[in-house]
Amino acid sequence: MPTKKAIKRARRDKRQGKSASTQAGEFVKEEIDNIRKGKHGARNTKQAIAIGLSEARRAGVKLKPPKAGTTSEKTRKQAERELKQGASHKPVSARRSRARVKALKRESTTAASHEALSRQAHSAARRRTATDRSAAAKKAAQTKGPRKRSQAAKKAARTRARTGH
Numbered sequence: 001m002p003t004k005k006a007i008k009r010a011r012r013d014k015r016q017g018k019s020a021s022t023q024a025g026e027f028v029k030e031e032i033d034n035i036r037k038g039k040h041g042a043r044n045t046k047q048a049i050a051i052g053l054s055e056a057r058r059a060g061v062k063l064k065p066p067k068a069g070t071t072s073e074k075t076r077k078q079a080e081r082e083l084k085q086g087a088s089h090k091p092v093s094a095r096r097s098r099a100r101v102k103a104l105k106r107e108s109t110t111a112a113s114h115e116a117l118s119r120q121a122h123s124a125a126r127r128r129t130a131t132d133r134s135a136a137a138k139k140a141a142q143t144k145g146p147r148k149r150s151q152a153a154k155k156a157a158r159t160r161a162r163t164g165h
Contacts, residue, residue, distance in 0.1 A: 028052030
C-alpha cells in the first residue's frame, strides 16, 4: 500500500509535466526505502522495482504496460489489469495484502542494497541504445527547470574537472 506522501509526490511530478515513469519512480523509491527499513524484503532488485511499478499503476499513474516480447505475456496482462484497476480505484482485499507482506517478509533485504541497485541500473542501461539514453537525458533536462539545470551543469563541470575529461 503506497503512502499518501508517495501519491502526493507522483501527482506533483504529473503537474510538472514529467513522464509516467518518473511519476512511478516515486513508488519504486518508496518500495526500496521500505525494504531498507526492514519492513519486508524482496527476492531481487527487479522484483522490488516491479512491486513499485505495480503500486503506481494501481494508484492511478498512467504507466503503459511493457511492449509485447519484452516480458512474459503473464506480466504484460497483469500490468494491463493493474492499469484498469487504477482507473476504477477498487481496493485490494485485506487477505491478499496480508499474504503479500507475509511472503515478502521471508525474503532478504539485500535487493535494496546500493550495490544491487547499481548492478540493476547498469544492466538496464546496457539494454538501451546510446541514442535512446541521450534522448532521455535531454528530455529530463527540459523538465528540470532553470535553477535545477544550473545546479546540474555545475555538478557536471565539477565531475569533468575531477575525472580530467
